[in-house]
Amino acid sequence: MPKTxxxxxxxxxxxxxxxxxxxxxxxxxANGDADNDxxxxxxxxDVDADIDTDTDADVDMDDTGDSSPTDADPxxxxxxxxxxxxxxxxxxxxxxxxxPDPIPAYSGGACPAVVTGHNELMSSGNRRELLVVLxxxxxxxxxxxxxxxxxxxxxxxxxxxxxxEVQQATSDLRFLAVIPEAKGDLYFKWPFLSPPLSSDAxxxxxxxxxxxxxxxxxxxxxxxxxxxxxxxxxxxxxxxxHLAQLRSTHLASVLSLSGGxxxxxxxxxxxxxxxxxxxxxxxxxxxxxxTDFWGVDFATTSRNLERGLAENGHYLVECIHNCSHAQPPMxxxxxxxxxxxxxxxxxxxxxxxxxxxxxFLEAGxxxxxxxxxxxxxxxxxxxxxxxxxxxxxxxx
Numbered sequence: 001m002p003k004t005x006x007x008x009x010x011x012x013x014x015x016x017x018x019x020x021x022x023x024x025x026x027x028x029x030a031n032g033d034a035d036n037d038x039x040x041x042x043x044x045x046d047v048d049a050d051i052d053t054d055t056d057a058d059v060d061m062d063d064t065g066d067s068s069p070t071d072a073d074p075x076x077x078x079x080x081x082x083x084x085x086x087x088x089x090x091x092x093x094x095x096x097x098x099x100p101d102p103i104p105a106y107s108g109g110a111c112p113a114v115v116t117g118h119n120e121l122m123s124s125g126n127r128r129e130l131l132v133v134l135x136x137x138x139x140x141x142x143x144x145x146x147x148x149x150x151x152x153x154x155x156x157x158x159x160x161x162x163x164x165e166v167q168q169a170t171s172d173l174r175f176l177a178v179i180p181e182a183k184g185d186l187y188f189k190w191p192f193l194s195p196p197l198s199s200d201a202x203x204x205x206x207x208x209x210x211x212x213x214x215x216x217x218x219x220x221x222x223x224x225x226x227x228x229x230x231x232x233x234x235x236x237x238x239x240x241x242h243l244a245q246l247r248s249t250h251l252a253s254v255l256s257l258s259g260g261x262x263x264x265x266x267x268x269x270x271x272x273x274x275x276x277x278x279x280x281x282x283x284x285x286x287x288x289x290x291t292d293f294w295g296v297d298f299a300t301t302s303r304n305l306e307r308g309l310a311e312n313g314h315y316l317v318e319c320i321h322n323c324s325h326a327q328p329p330m331x332x333x334x335x336x337x338x339x340x341x342x343x344x345x346x347x348x349x350x351x352x353x354x355x356x357x358x359x360f361l362e363a364g365x366x367x368x369x370x371x372x373x374x375x376x377x378x379x380x381x382x383x384x385x386x387x388x389x390x391x392x393x394x395x396x
Contacts, residue, residue, distance in 0.1 A: 088359055089145045089227035089252075089350045090174075097352035098279075100225055101249040103218045104211040111216035123212040124205045129181035130213055131157045134221070135171040144176040145227035146217060147346050148210070150236030150243075153189055153294075157181045160233070163327070165337035172336060173343050176221060178213055190232075190239030194262065194270040203272075206239070207246055214250065229346035231255035234294070234325070238271055241305050248277035252351040255284045255342055258292055258325060260301025261308065269296050274308030280356055282349035283309050284342065286319035286328070286373075289382050294325045306377040315358045317345065317365065318380040319373035323387035333367050341368025 093099070108122045116134050120127055134144070151160045157179040160166065166177050182189040183206075191198035191206050217223060230251055232240030237259020244254035262271030285302045292298040309316050321328040332340045344366050348359055358375075360366070365373055372383040 088353075089224055089347045091350070093226060093350070093352040100228070100252070100279075100351045103225060104215050104250075106212050106215040106219070107208055108212065111219040114216050114220035121212060121216055123209045126183065126205075128183065128209055128212075129157070131161055131177075131179040131181075132217065133161065133166050133170050133177040133179070135174055136167070137171065141222065142174070143222045143224050144174060145224045145347055146176050146178060146214070146229070147343065148213070148228075148230045148240075149177055149179045150190060150230070150232035150240050151179070151182065152234035152236050155233075164339055169337040169340060169343050173340065173347060175227075175343065175347060176217065176223060178217055180209065180213065183209075188238075188269075189235045192235070192238040192242050192272055194272050197270065198272075203242075207243070210243060210247060224350075226351040227252055227347065228351075229253040229255070229349075231257065231342065231346070232259050233257045234259065234298075237298075238296070238301065241301075242272050244281055244283070245275055245277045248279040248281055251279070251281060252353075253282040253284075253346050253349040255346065256286070256302065256305055257342075258287045258298045258302070260285065260287075260298060260303070260305040262301065262304065265297030265300035271296065271301060274304060276308070276312060277314070279351070280312070280314050281309075282315045282345070282353070282358060284317045284319065284345050285309075286321075288324045288326065288328065289320055289322045291324040298325065303377075310377045313356045315349070315353075315356050315361075315375075316377055317360070317369070317373055317375055318377060319370070320380045321370075321372055321383040321387075322385070323383075326387065329383075329385070329387060331370060336368065341366060341370070344368045 106121075107124065112119075112121055114121075114132055116132055116138075119130050119132055121130070122128070135142075138144075149160050149164065149166070151157055160179050161177075166179070169175075170177055186198065186202070188198075191203040214228065218225070228251055230240045230243055230247075231254070232238070232243075234257070237256045238261075239259075240254055241256045241259045241261050244251055260271070261274045263273065264271040283305075285306050287298045287302040290299050292302075306316060306318060323329060330338050330341075332338055337343075348366070360375060365375065370383070372380055374380040
């Protein structure tokens with residue numbers, strides 16, 4: 001069977017979650033794949049990337065951002081301790097600590113001014129778009145960590161902004177969010193497929209886009225170069241798992257939410273495999289259990305990612321919920337944004353931490369992460385309980 005036909009069959013299977021909600025502009029094709037147009041309506045529940053998070057343990061954080069163990073049993077899943085508003089990214093690196101590579105030079109010459117909200121910049125000869133989100137009370141003298149957020153199939157940057165409650169999160173936890181818009185030339189949004197479906201040249205173009213965004217954000221705002229993280233959901237999670245390997249000397253941490261690396265299972269979609277990362281990252285892998293499948297077996301790709309991380313000495317948190325490829329049932333501390341625990345993970349792991357270490361190893365997981373998370377591969381206990389919309393979430 002021709003590969004193109006196989007891909008179209010897969011795209012048809014992926015349409016379920018997209019069809020569950022109306023498109024904003026009617027531009028999403030019957031497969032739920034935004035028709036090669038970066039303005040596609042992004043109501044795909046791919047953020048479904050099963051971002052479920054209970055508390056494995058509690059961290060008692062004072063106003064300075066220092067952490068200390070509580071008397072909570074790290075295995076009980078207690079959630080009585082409030083989330084830290086800062087995290088170790090605000091701390092001073094110890095003498096002699098490892099440092100990230102210098103901020104890359106912008107490939108387009110002089111960076112355009114980057115502002116909050118919608119931005120455009122030229123990268124590899126193409127006009128690319130991104131959203132930038134800062135705390136509402138941002139002080140230009142405040143040095144902010146940076147989190148890149150890669151959206152899902154059928155979604156767009158504005159969907160990540162809204163569904164991720166990113167504005168509140170940046171204000172509560174003090175970071176700068178960069179939400180790239182897909183170029184619109186790929187069925188699966190980001191170049192995570194193995195050649196020839198995603199060429200190395202197209203992959204390298206997206207790597208340059210990351211470099212250019214980082215360069216221009218750093219030119220316009222005061223950022224914490226030792227606290228740059230990447231998170232992706234579904235298609236974005238598959239891409240961020242690959243980005244983490246090729247840009248590990250800039251990234252302190254990576255969060256794969258129903259993402260991972262190949263082989264993808266079933267032999268239908270050849271996702272790029274794990275090839276290693278020069279810098280040991282702090283990583284969080286989250287997925288929706290054994291039924292997390294949309295053209296890719298995300299349980300398989302997530303396990304593949306974990307295996308590569310574990311074998312190479314990266315610190316790992318594993319989270320498994322039971323709601324398949326749907327938005328996971330989060331239970332954040334009162335008053336916090338929905339996915340505060342995920343951002344707290346990123347903000348608690350600066351680049352300069354010793355390889356394979358984490359403040360969570362001593363203190364336990366923070367209150368924003370659920371009981372179905374654990375530290376290390378195979379440590380999580382899959383969530384139990386009902387899921388909104390049934391076991392397949394929006395698909396039922």
